Amino acid sequence: MTVxxxxxxxxxAYVRDGELTYVLKGAGLKRPRRLFHPxxxxxxxxxxxxxxxxxxxQKAAKPTSSTSNVVAVDFASVPRPQRSAPPSRSRLPSASAPAKPSRRSATPPTPSGARPR
Structure with a gap:
């Protein structure tokens, strides 16, 4: 190992792959001791x-021509489809519905000319 x-x-792994030969030392079968000749x-x-x-x-592989039907698309140049209808009015607040009171209108009005303390 030090060499x-x-x-x-x-x-x-070298021994298992057959790249490195060895000499068996002893008669043990469970744990064979291997010696390596210089x-x-x-x-x-x-x-x-x-x-x-x-x-x-290593030489690089030569480029081959493609046989697929894939086409590259530039998404910035593709026009957006036109909307078919304007947004529905159901999401907008209707004019006939009473408006919710705001926090400022919840305080009682002061008489005109009087200053709040």
Missing amino acids: LRCTAKTLR DDLAAFIARRRRTECPSTS
């Missing part, structure tokens, strides 16, 4: 060695 500088979990580690490192950056050296 490869990876965790035991990563090392077990030559096997050197071969593993040589196989995994890279000189280019995989994320930037």
Whole structure:
């Protein structure tokens, strides 16, 4: 592990995938102890060695033409539909209904010329 500088979990994954060979130590079957030969580690490192950056050296996929019937629409240029009827009058207060008294009219009127105290 110190040669490869990876965790035991990563090392077990390399073994499970067949990328890294090992030598069994002991006769235990429940918890096999694996030893790694220096030559096997050197071969593993040589196989995994890279000189280019995989994320930037891969060629991008060529663009393909679209076969769908999708059309792009600029919503700012689309005219709004005309309203079919004006808003109904049921929401507006009617002229025949008595007006609700306001808080100011709830106080008794003062006689004209008299000042309130």
